[in-house]
Amino acid sequence: MSAPERIPPRSVTTAELLARGELTVRGRIREASNAVLQCSVSFEGREALCVYKPVAGERPLWDFPDGTLAGREVAAYAVSEATGWGLVPPTVLRDGPYGEGMCQLWIEPSADEDGDGLLALVAGEEPADGWKAIGFAEVGDGETALLVHADDPRLRRLAVLDAVINNADRKGGHLLPAPGGRLYAIDHGVTFNAENKLRTLLWGWAGEPLTDEAAEVLAVLRDALAPGAPLATRLAELLTGAETEATRARVDALLASGRHPEPGGAWPAIPWPPV
Template sequence: MTPVDRAPDAADRVTEVLARGELVVHGRLADASNAVLYATATLGDRRVRCVYKPVAGERPLWDFPDGTLARREVAAYEVCRALGWQLVPPTVLRDGPYGEGMCQLWIGPGPHVPDTDPDTDASDTDASNADTSAADGRETRDVRDTDEEPGGPETEGPETDEDGHGVGELLALVDAESPEPGWRAVVRAQVDDGRTALLVHADDERLRRLAALDAVINNADRKGGHLLPLPDGRLYGIDHGVTFHTEDKLRTLLWGWAGEPMPEPVLAALRGLLAELADGRPLLVRLRELLSEGECQALRARTATLLRTGRYPRPGGEWPAIPWPIL
C-alpha cells in the first residue's frame, strides 16, 4: 500500500475511487455539527475509507450562503494541490446516497461501527439501534474512533500505527509566561478554576505551510481538532467548509508567526498559485465551478497581498481571531 503523498499519481488514484467508486455509508460521526458520515468507496479491487458530507446535512450559517460548504472543502483541496502541498486529504464533489456532497479520504484509524458489518449500508440496518439520522431522515449509526478497518478489497490511504501521534505534539496549554524553545506563543487562555495558561503551538515547518494555506483560503475555523498528524511525519488539515469568504474571516490557532516574514519556499508556492489563478488557467476554471466570482477574485487578491507583504497576516480586529472551543 502506497501512502497518498509518496507517489506522483497516488492522490489521483485515490480521487478516482472517491469520485467514481460505489459509496456505502456505515454510520454517522457523533458530535459533528453537520451531517458527517463514515463511508467506503469501492472501485474494482480498490477501496478507500472516506468522510461523506451531504449538502442536505449542512446547517445554515448567517455569514455563508446555504448549501456551499461541501464545495468550499473541495476548493480548499484544489488550492492546496496547486500550492504543491499535501496538507488536505484528497477531496471530491460527488453524488451519494443522500445527494450531492463532499467526499474526502479518511485519515487515521477507522471508526468502530457497532453491531454492523463494514460492508453493510447503515441505512439498511435495524433502526432501533440507531440514535442519529442522516440528511434525508434515514437512520444511521453513531460511529466512534478505533483502529478497525473495513474488510474486503485492499484499502488505500495513509498508513498509520496504533501508537499514532496526537495534536499534543503541535498544540499545548502551558503554565508559563513564555514558550519554551521550539514553541510559539498564541494567546493566554482561561482554563479550569479561573486560571489562565499560555496557548502555544509548535514552531513546525508543516504548521508554517498550513498557516499560509489558511491565510490564502481565509479559513474561519482552524481548531486543534482539525489537525491530524501521522506517525510518519505527515500532517493533514481537515474541515474547510467555512473558507473563501470575501470578507476577512481568518480565525485560527496558528498565530505564532503573525507579522513575521514567510519562508522562501512558502513564497515560491504562493507565486506558483498566483500564476495558476490567472484567467483561463485550469485551476481558476475549476474554482469558478465551486465558488462565486467574487470569492475567486478575493482569493486572487489575498494571494497577491501575501506576496506583496511577504509576511504572515496579523489578526484583523473585526472578527474573533481565535476559534472556540480551541479543540
C-alpha cells in the same frame, strides 16, 4: 499458437475511487456540527474508508450561502494540491446516498504522533524553545495558561494555506498527523469568504517574514489563479466570482507584504472552542 498476452489490471487512482466508487455508509460522526458520515468506497477491486458530507446535512450559516460548504471543501483541496504541499486529503464532489456532497479520503492518524503534540497549555508568559505563543486561555478557577503550538514547518505551511483560503475555523482537532511524518488538515467548509474571516490557532508566526519556500509557492499560486488558468477555472466552478477574486487578492497581498498576516481586530481571531 502462443497464449494471448495478459494485460495487468490498471491501477485505480484515489480520485477515481472517491468519485466513482460505491459508497456504503458505516456510521455517523456525532461530534460534528453538520452531517458527517463515515463510509467505505469501492471501485474495480480497490476499497478505502472515506468521509461523506451531504449538502442536505449542512446547517445554514448567517455569513455563508446555503448549500455551499461541500464545494468549499473541494476548493480547499484544489488549492492545497496547487501548492504542492498536499495538506488536505483527496476530496471530490459527488452524488451519494443522501444526495450531492463532499467525499474525502479517511486519514488514519499516526500511532507515533497525535494532534495533542502540536498544541499545549503551559504555565508562564513565554513559550519554551520549539513552541509559538497563541494567547492566554482560561483553565478554571480564575486561572489562565498560555496556549501554544509547535514551531513546526508543517504547521507553518498550513498557516499560509489558511491565509490564502481565508479559513474561518482552524481548530486543533482539525490537525491529523499521519504515518510517515505527514500532516493533514480537515474541515474546510467555512473558507473562501470574500470578507476577511481568518480565525485560527496558528497565529504563532503572525507578522513574521514568510519563508522563501512560502514565497515561491505563493508565486506559483498567483500564476495558477490568473483568469483562465486551471486552478482559477476550477474555483470558478465551486465559488462565486467575488470569492475567487478575493482569493487572488489575498495571494497578491501576502506576496506584497512578505509576511504572515496578523489578526485584523474586526473578527474574533481564535475559533471557539479552540480544539
